[in-house]
Amino acid sequence: MSLQRQVAAKMASKRDPVQDKEAQEWIEAILGWKFPAGQSYEDTLKDGVVCCKLINKIKPGSVAKINEGGATFKLMENVQNFQKALKAYGVPDIDVFQTVDLFEKKDIAGVTNTFFALGRAVWKDPKWNGPKLGPKPADANEREFTEEQLKAGETIVGLQAGQNKGATQAGQNIGAGRKILLGK
Numbered sequence: 001m002s003l004q005r006q007v008a009a010k011m012a013s014k015r016d017p018v019q020d021k022e023a024q025e026w027i028e029a030i031l032g033w034k035f036p037a038g039q040s041y042e043d044t045l046k047d048g049v050v051c052c053k054l055i056n057k058i059k060p061g062s063v064a065k066i067n068e069g070g071a072t073f074k075l076m077e078n079v080q081n082f083q084k085a086l087k088a089y090g091v092p093d094i095d096v097f098q099t100v101d102l103f104e105k106k107d108i109a110g111v112t113n114t115f116f117a118l119g120r121a122v123w124k125d126p127k128w129n130g131p132k133l134g135p136k137p138a139d140a141n142e143r144e145f146t147e148e149q150l151k152a153g154e155t156i157v158g159l160q161a162g163q164n165k166g167a168t169q170a171g172q173n174i175g176a177g178r179k180i181l182l183g184k
Contacts, residue, residue: 014109023115026133030057042108048078051102055085058118058128062089076103086114090121 020041028034031053035044044050052063062085067074079099086096095117101107119133145153 014107016109016112019112019116020108023112023119023133026115026119026131027054029131030054042102042105042111045102045111046105047075048080048082048102049075051082052078052085055082055089055118058122058125058130059085059089079103086118086121089118090124091117 024035024041027050031050035041035050049066049068052066055062056066063078063081066081067078069075076099079102083096083099087093091114095114097107097110097114101110116134120137122128122130122132123134123136
């Protein structure tokens with residue numbers, strides 16, 4: 001098997017059809033239409049048109065011009081504009097797939113993960129009241145303690161850390177039974 005086939009097989013094994021389906025259903029719910037019958041998830045997303053329409057529904061005006069057809073570079077431009085809009089919306093750069101991951105179907109699992117990252121960003125957007133994807137991200141739970149509470153905790157931590165006066169390992173001769181034999 002060639003290296004290229006091995007890489008393709010490894011990428012395909014990372015895909016989770018359940019997550020792909022969840023992402024597709026979320027996109028369909030937001031856009032209000034179904035992916036074309038007989039066309040795969042990745043083929044529907046490949047030209048970036050659906051992606052751009054999605055981010056424009058979530059945050060209107062995110063992608064000013066969507067290329068509905070034309071040369072390959074114009075369609076790839078859609079994907080790149082979608083990626084820029086994601087980052088502007090608050091999706092961390094590390095969670096955004098590379099253009100070739102979608103356009104050349106190199107890593108569709110990464111594309112789906114990007115939709116889940118967008119889903120997390122949507123949870124945090126107080127203006128968005130549409131469908132959500134994935135579990136709600138946890139909120140920070142910062143706490144403040146008084147000096148008295150911190151001092152009271154020192155004795156508890158000390159006991160939890162196993163302070164045990166008088167405990168010793170003396171006489172246990174740890175490792176004494178190990179001998180190293182060198183070959184002749």
